[in-house]
Amino acid sequence: MTQASEGKGKGKGFSLPILQGILPIDRAGVGRDVIAGFTLAALSIPGTMGYTKIIGTPVITGLYTILIPMSLFAIFGSSRHLSVNADSATAAVVAAALAGMAVRGSDEWLALCSLIALMAGAFMFLARVMRLGFLADFLSRTVLTGFLTGVGVQVSLLEVSGLLGVHSTGNHPLTEILHDVRSLGETNPYAVAVSLAVLLIIVGGRKISQKIPGGLIAVLAAIAASWALNLGAHLETLGAVPSGLPTLGLPQLDWSWPLIWKLLPIALACFVVILAQSAATSRAYAARFDDRFDENVDMVGLGMANLGAGLSGTFIVNGSPTNTEMVASGGGRSQVSQLTTSAIVLLVLLFLTGPLAYLPAAVLSAIVFLVAVKMIDIQGMRRIYSEARAEFWVALLTAATVVVVGVEQGIVLAMVLSLLDHVRRGYRGNNTVIAADKRKKGWQMVPLNPAQQIAPGLLVYCFSHSLYYANCAQFSEEVLGLAKTRAPAPLDCLCVEAAAIGDVDFSAAAMLRSVCLLLREQGIRLVFANVSPALHAQFDRHGLTELLGANAIYGSVHAVIVDHEEKVAAAAATTAIDSGESGESDKSDDRART
Structure with a gap:
């Protein structure tokens, strides 16, 4: 029931199909x-x-x-x-x-x-x-x-x-x-x-x-x-x-x-x-x-x-x-x-x-x-x-x-x-990027251009409307434009903050599949944060969950940042190990030649 002030007022709890505008009677x-x-x-x-x-x-x-x-x-x-x-x-x-x-x-x-x-x-x-x-x-x-x-x-x-x-002659005012x-x-x-x-x-x-x-x-x-x-x-x-x-x-x-x-x-x-x-x-x-x-x-x-x-x-x-x-x-x-x-x-x-x-x-x-x-x-x-x-x-x-x-x-x-x-008003939303706010040690909304990474190699795109046939071209254009961001590091993960996305229609789902594949060709991983259960079900029905891959849907932007930083640290550690092993191999080769 639509209520102007739920749970308040003189009519609280009264739900008979008649006399709702009269009962309960205020005798005073x-x-x-x-x-x-x-x-x-x-x-x-x-x-x-x-x-x-x-x-x-x-x-x-x-x-x-x-x-x-x-x-x-x-x-x-x-x-x-x-x-x-x-x-x-x-x-x-x-x-x-x-x-x-x-x-x-x-x-x-x-x-x-x-x-x-x-x-x-x-x-x-x-x-x-x-x-x-x-x-x-x-x-x-x-x-x-x-x-x-x-x-x-x-x-x-x-x-x-x-x-x-x-x-009077008629009903037309002029x-x-x-x-x-x-x-x-x-x-x-x-x-x-x-x-x-x-x-x-x-x-x-x-x-x-x-x-x-x-x-x-x-x-x-x-x-x-x-x-x-x-x-x-x-x-x-x-x-x-x-x-x-x-x-x-x-x-x-x-x-x-x-x-x-x-x-x-x-x-x-x-x-x-x-x-x-x-x-x-x-x-x-x-x-x-x-x-x-x-x-x-x-x-x-x-x-x-x-x-x-x-x-x-x-x-x-x-x-x-x-x-x-x-x-x-x-x-x-x-x-x-x-x-x-x-x-x-x-x-x-x-x-x-x-x-x-x-x-x-x-x-x-x-x-x-x-x-x-x-x-x-x-x-x-x-x-x-x-x-x-x-x-x-x-x-x-x-x-x-x-x-x-x-x-x-x-x-x-x-x-x-x-x-x-x-x-x-709705089909072309005023979309933004979520970036780090160093002064307040938090986050802030910033314009798409110039785009700012929230962490090296990670960019968070905030879309402000449901995705449907009329605005899916805007989504594709802006996401692919953000994929060109290279500062402070080459982009390897683009996160869509989806709290405002309540629905994805057939045309928008086809666009998401295309964008996902284009980003993948550039070595950029597409993930989503704050996906509602209803939206998650639509992703499943359109085959988007399978296409995005495992662990591509997160409960929050913070979870995306933590996971990204762990992946970057793990990759750096692997690179260091590989670099160390390569150095030891070079030394062995030098001793053998000597």
């Missing part, structure tokens, strides 16, 4: 968790309604994402902190990918959104069976920063039309912003006034205290003002919002394999986003509060949450960093907070949906706009630029792809760039 902290749940409800209810504008579903579906999915993750997940809810990143992925497949906001559109949630949940269950939680590690923080920044730019540009009260500029003369002053008021309330509330539910205050104030001033006659409002609980069942669609096949890339892209974002959030908060979590168990919780979303007629859900921080800031330390939020939403659905009909649409646009702007991580991009210039351009390319091409293409590019960045 239950009240604090419940209060944090009220805080999350106050902030997330208007937020989730705003996300429905991104994905294009009825506003009530935003509340549905809290009701069942959040509860299911609280029961089946392992993280005590992760809050699962509607998310702008996955909402944008779905909205962009479904464009053209159905009329935005129609029953068919909603059914497709629910089907994607079911498919993403199925991917989660499959990944759990295959124990693929480690896949989250292959999306680097650099490209995730770029990806989320691109999503923030895209969503914020798409919401400008809602802030101005002009008609086209939409050009349309908004051309339509400035049609701006609705009532919508602009409401948008500015909402922005002022939320931003001003944050400046005073992060605990002030600015979104909820803005929503309640806008509903009251709309009812009192009849704003519905001047700008667009939500209209009648159905009350009651969602109807459970499969999405009402003409199910067919061509449709499933068409939605497969969308669901897969959402799966990757959910896996990466949720795992990163769980890991960060588990480390902060010294708790444990299991990525594979969390995948079950996320799968159940999306299964609940698909069957309750709403859209895909994700681990939300924003909501998780809301709970943590409010003092919540377990999934009791999320269960409390779900209970509050249940009461809203049963008794309080009537007033929502008066809510101006501009309010939701303003809330979504602020959420999107917060996703634009300018500080993170600046830090990447100052610390790793090459990675900055990777992040910027990912962000630009999301904005110009699309979110789905952006997440695919993010995956590819993450893997390419990993390969670029």
